[in-house]
Amino acid sequence: MATQVIRGTHGRQIVMDHTGDTRHQFNPADAAQVKAAEERFRELTGLGFTAATRSGDREPVVTRTFDPTAEETIFIPRLQGG
Numbered sequence: 001m002a003t004q005v006i007r008g009t010h011g012r013q014i015v016m017d018h019t020g021d022t023r024h025q026f027n028p029a030d031a032a033q034v035k036a037a038e039e040r041f042r043e044l045t046g047l048g049f050t051a052a053t054r055s056g057d058r059e060p061v062v063t064r065t066f067d068p069t070a071e072e073t074i075f076i077p078r079l080q081g082g
Helices: 032-045
Strands: 013-018 020-024 048-053 061-063 070-074
Touching: 013 032, 020 032, 032 048, 032 070
Parallel strands: 013 070
Antiparallel strands: 013 020, 048 061, 048 070
């Protein structure tokens, strides 16, 4: 069953990796969910992921701080040469 997201009521974190992506939703009005989302943000950026927020139809903007009001945060892994 698909989850319906009403724009502006949930935040979404999308973590990109070599297999595709993993999506996490959180309610900005729920302190425990915001705390978990912020911890995920800190963990991923600490591992070298680049975070970019996007709201509405705007282009993503790189960010270094967690914003619980962002509609969407995309985490892009560091490129690896080989």
